[in-house]
Amino acid sequence: MDLVRIGVLGLGTVGGGTVNVLNRNAEEITRRIGCTLKVTHASVKDLSRNRICDTAGIELTTDSFAIVNHKDVDVVVELIGGDTLAKELVITAINNGKHVVTANKALIALHGTEIFALAQEKGVMVLFEAAVAGGIPIIKAIREGLSANKIEWLAGIINGTGNFILTEMRDKGRDFADVLTEAQALGYAEADPTFDVEGIDAGHKLTILAAIAFGIPLQFEQLYHEGITQISQQDVQYAEELGYRIKHLGIARKTDQGIELRVHPALIPEKRLLANVDGVLNAVVVQGDAVGPTLYYGPGAGAEPTASAVVADIIDVVRNINADPQHLIPYLSFQTPALSADPILPINQIVVPYYLRITVADNLGVLADLTNILSSQGINIEALIQKEPYTEGTEVDVIIITSKALEEKLDHSIAQIENLDTVIGTVKRIRVETLG
Amino acid sequence: MDLVRIGVLGLGTVGGGTVNVLNRNAEEITRRIGCTLKVTHASVKDLSRNRICDTAGIELTTDSFAIVNHKDVDVVVELIGGDTLAKELVITAINNGKHVVTANKALIALHGTEIFALAQEKGVMVLFEAAVAGGIPIIKAIREGLSANKIEWLAGIINGTGNFILTEMRDKGRDFADVLTEAQALGYAEADPTFDVEGIDAGHKLTILAAIAFGIPLQFEQLYHEGITQISQQDVQYAEELGYRIKHLGIARKTDQGIELRVHPALIPEKRLLANVDGVLNAVVVQGDAVGPTLYYGPGAGAEPTASAVVADIIDVVRNINADPQHLIPYLSFQTPALSADPILPINQIVVPYYLRITVADNLGVLADLTNILSSQGINIEALIQKEPYTEGTEVDVIIITSKALEEKLDHSIAQIENLDTVIGTVKRIRVETLG
Numbered sequence: 001m002d003l004v005r006i007g008v009l010g011l012g013t014v015g016g017g018t019v020n021v022l023n024r025n026a027e028e029i030t031r032r033i034g035c036t037l038k039v040t041h042a043s044v045k046d047l048s049r050n051r052i053c054d055t056a057g058i059e060l061t062t063d064s065f066a067i068v069n070h071k072d073v074d075v076v077v078e079l080i081g082g083d084t085l086a087k088e089l090v091i092t093a094i095n096n097g098k099h100v101v102t103a104n105k106a107l108i109a110l111h112g113t114e115i116f117a118l119a120q121e122k123g124v125m126v127l128f129e130a131a132v133a134g135g136i137p138i139i140k141a142i143r144e145g146l147s148a149n150k151i152e153w154l155a156g157i158i159n160g161t162g163n164f165i166l167t168e169m170r171d172k173g174r175d176f177a178d179v180l181t182e183a184q185a186l187g188y189a190e191a192d193p194t195f196d197v198e199g200i201d202a203g204h205k206l207t208i209l210a211a212i213a214f215g216i217p218l219q220f221e222q223l224y225h226e227g228i229t230q231i232s233q234q235d236v237q238y239a240e241e242l243g244y245r246i247k248h249l250g251i252a253r254k255t256d257q258g259i260e261l262r263v264h265p266a267l268i269p270e271k272r273l274l275a276n277v278d279g280v281l282n283a284v285v286v287q288g289d290a291v292g293p294t295l296y297y298g299p300g301a302g303a304e305p306t307a308s309a310v311v312a313d314i315i316d317v318v319r320n321i322n323a324d325p326q327h328l329i330p331y332l333s334f335q336t337p338a339l340s341a342d343p344i345l346p347i348n349q350i351v352v353p354y355y356l357r358i359t360v361a362d363n364l365g366v367l368a369d370l371t372n373i374l375s376s377q378g379i380n381i382e383a384l385i386q387k388e389p390y391t392e393g394t395e396v397d398v399i400i401i402t403s404k405a406l407e408e409k410l411d412h413s414i415a416q417i418e419n420l421d422t423v424i425g426t427v428k429r430i431r432v433e434t435l436g
Numbered sequence: 437m438d439l440v441r442i443g444v445l446g447l448g449t450v451g452g453g454t455v456n457v458l459n460r461n462a463e464e465i466t467r468r469i470g471c472t473l474k475v476t477h478a479s480v481k482d483l484s485r486n487r488i489c490d491t492a493g494i495e496l497t498t499d500s501f502a503i504v505n506h507k508d509v510d511v512v513v514e515l516i517g518g519d520t521l522a523k524e525l526v527i528t529a530i531n532n533g534k535h536v537v538t539a540n541k542a543l544i545a546l547h548g549t550e551i552f553a554l555a556q557e558k559g560v561m562v563l564f565e566a567a568v569a570g571g572i573p574i575i576k577a578i579r580e581g582l583s584a585n586k587i588e589w590l591a592g593i594i595n596g597t598g599n600f601i602l603t604e605m606r607d608k609g610r611d612f613a614d615v616l617t618e619a620q621a622l623g624y625a626e627a628d629p630t631f632d633v634e635g636i637d638a639g640h641k642l643t644i645l646a647a648i649a650f651g652i653p654l655q656f657e658q659l660y661h662e663g664i665t666q667i668s669q670q671d672v673q674y675a676e677e678l679g680y681r682i683k684h685l686g687i688a689r690k691t692d693q694g695i696e697l698r699v700h701p702a703l704i705p706e707k708r709l710l711a712n713v714d715g716v717l718n719a720v721v722v723q724g725d726a727v728g729p730t731l732y733y734g735p736g737a738g739a740e741p742t743a744s745a746v747v748a749d750i751i752d753v754v755r756n757i758n759a760d761p762q763h764l765i766p767y768l769s770f771q772t773p774a775l776s777a778d779p780i781l782p783i784n785q786i787v788v789p790y791y792l793r794i795t796v797a798d799n800l801g802v803l804a805d806l807t808n809i810l811s812s813q814g815i816n817i818e819a820l821i822q823k824e825p826y827t828e829g830t831e832v833d834v835i836i837i838t839s840k841a842l843e844e845k846l847d848h849s850i851a852q853i854e855n856l857d858t859v860i861g862t863v864k865r866i867r868v869e870t871l872g
Contacts, residue, residue, distance in 0.1 A: 137581025145573025
């Protein structure tokens with residue numbers, strides 16, 4: 001199949017993001033899969049509304065059933081949410097022999113068993129990476145990457161709204177209600193925030209994670225969930241005093257007695273990476289018996305992070321449709337003839353800030369010299385520490401963090417600095433990576 | 437194929453771990469893939485040596501070529517390392533039509549292009565998840581999970597030995613040489629530590645990551661690498677004063693001029709998760725244009741973490757061999773008929789520590805009452821804060837972290853505490869998750 005025709009149900013935040021990613025990265029995606037993905041049809045509530053994506057070349061309709069019944073659609077992408085109409089549409093698509101990609105956690109958590117059985121019978125794929133933790137490929141990590149393991153437990157921050165609220169409460173000393181109002185204004189929280197703050201959204205996701213981790217059926221009705229509405233500023237502060245952070249966790253654990261399946265606020269020791277996942281970000285720790293603990297972190301919501309998972313699922317579908325089973329995934333991720341000839345840069349062509357440690361005779365004039373040498377190359381000093389001399393009147397360390405600079409220019413500056421009479425020995429240089 | 441026969445080249449740490457994981461998790465793996473994996477052959481240097489794994493039922497030989505040429509071996513797992521004999525064995529296996537799984541980063545980084553071309557021609561798979569970052573499924577995450585993205589950059593701590601040394605230098609104020617000697621004694625560092633401390637091992641891994649991220653050929657010869665031997669205790673401390681940590685990073689970045697490909701020590705702002713990855717653990721941050729930053733963290737080496745990735749690759753091979761292309765991976769990770777009936781536990785059957793906030797009249801006797809009530813249920817007090825009264829003589833908060841307790845018993849204790857005359861209102865209870 002050289003052209004894969006995609007029908008998108010719903011062109012809101014995630015639908016629009018999906019169209020944008022498919023358009024912007026069309027060439028990159030074709031280099032990976034050797035064929036073209038095209039959104040040919042999309043359903044919307046209101047044909048006249050402004051959209052975040054270009055809709056040129058897409059047949060728009062207000063009738064989602066027209067898409068799932070359309071003979072020229074190969075893959076249906078369900079992004080309308082909810083578990084009633086969405087279910088009916090997905091069931092119809094499967095009955096029509098179409099592959100389905102969905103970001104709908106409620107649909108999968110509540111109706112996955114029925115949907116998967118039908119898909120198996122009809123020989124189509126139903127993929128749902130975007131349903132849990134947005135752009136983090138956590139379903140793939142557990143279902144494929146950790147397939148050698150007995151999973152012992154997993155714990156995750158899997159609702160960005162709740163984590164944003166708890167982070168603001170801690171960082172700024174604000175109260176729950178106050179932050180919730182802001183989150184609603186920013187669009188992080190719905191007008192009715194129940195699903196987020198009471199742990200229902202996280203519960204849908206945890207239900208899915210527990211099923212794929214332990215090999216148990218989807219059992220949302222057995223989930224224990226407790227929200228964050230009762231967390232007060234005092235609790236946040238007392239937890240801090242005791243060396244903990246409060247997070248809203250989804251936890252699934254296999255015990256000899258059965259499976260724990262629970263969403264509730266929890267104190268986590270502040271040294272854990274999970275305790276340091278802040279704002280709208282998500283993270284999941286998975287404990288496997290062979291691998292030990294692994295952690296997956298990233299944006300759990302938003303237009304393009306969610307679209308990232310939706311499009312990866314479409315690509316998985318296409319790799320399977322087009323399977324020469326021996327070569328589903330190219331060795332180096334891209335088709336061999338599509339590898340690019342980008343040059344690898346010499347190290348002196350990188351541009352980063354630098355840490356410099358310069359040992360100087362205890363001489364005040366040297367700072368002016370250092371500043372002049374660096375600024376003649378367009379390099380500024382962002383931070384400076386001058387230590388006391390080791391012993392009276394002898395050498396002293398000057399430590400500098402520079403602005404970003406071309407390494408070639410920095411090399412030149414260092415050579416000049418080392419030539420100064422007041423500088424002793426060589427300049428120690430370590431690159432700074434802000435990872436921003 | 438109901439039985440997949442595996443030939444393992446090398447039964448050392450990773451080979452022994454692979455056999456142990458396949459044995460221990462045989463039932464779990466069959467529930468996932470619907471067939472049986474069996475190590476039928478293994479090559480060793482010395483037949484008489486003691487091993488970390490049971491070798492019953494495995495035909496042992498000192499002749500690795502006998503295995504890659506054996507008609508009854510379906511998948512060859514190469515775990516002998518190095519890039520000369522290993523290359524010859526892998527090439528022979530591929531020529532014999534056998535699928536190959538390897539943990540050998542040098543082999544892939546240096547000879548991957550040739551190996552993949554031959555494998556493509558012969559129609560076999562070559563998988564190498566274990567070659568980078570041990571048990572973390574980072575190859576799968578980039579090659580499949582993030583396939584919708586243009587990858588902009590990635591940065592990782594991908595050598596556990598080097599990270600162990602830097603962590604000890606920071607935590608304990610020790611010098612490089614001193615920690616290296618200990619790492620060698622602990623088995624974290626080789627007798628010749630050059631590959632680890634000079635960034636060559638990390639360079640092999642970065643070469644592979646850059647290729648799959650950007651769709652460029654493997655180009656180890658273009659890599660810039662700088663070791664950690666010149667990092668002194670002073671640098672570690674100055675970095676700390678400036679708000680940074682020093683880590684040995686592998687960085688690959690796509691720029692308009694070309695690809696940066698470099699391994700060197702770097703200062704990272706201490707707030708970044710990557711700055712807080714300590715000891716022998718690995719982590720990789722990947723920045724995609726759609727998803728933004730995602731991070732993958734876990735054990736980068738060791739017998740069973742590496743075996744976790746090796747066995748996951750074997751499972752991927754088998755899913756492809758056995759592909760009904762529509763159903764390579766079960767929806768819920770396990771075959772539907774193999775889903776288990778483990779009960780979901782009621783919330784009062786979990787066992788965790790608890791944070792309790794109890795508001796009491798300012799009365800010293802209450803602490804004895806609280807202690808007695810909890811200890812009558814076998815619950816100890818691990819930490820306690822008693823705050824000053826809000827105003828003279830009025831109510832005061834007592835905060836307790838308990839020992840681990842069955843929630844049912846804690847519920848009972850809370851009911852008793854709330855009945856005390858000196859206790860005001862209800863007891864606030866939040867669960868503690870140590871994630872240990």
